[in-house]
Amino acid sequence: MTLPPRLAMPSVLLLGVLLAGCASPCQRIDAELRQLNADTIRDPAMAGDGRYRSRFQELAAQSVEKGCLSDERR
Secondary structure (H helix, E strand, C coil), rough: CCHHHHHHHHHHHHHHHHHHCCCCCCHHHHHHHHHHHHHHCCCHHHHCHHHHHHHHEEEEEEHHHHCCCHHCCC
């Protein structure tokens, strides 16, 4: 069964939200860091206006709080 194009995108987004709920906090942070880097490649102005640094610092702090950088989670 194929969905019409206008229904396919919301379905993909819903699937992403559902799968994100199953991810560990460290996996979520890692995915957000990858997305931040991709967004910065698409919009290089992010690096100069402080958006990249601000979001990176927040995600780095979350990764420390959740213990994502330690060997314990492996």
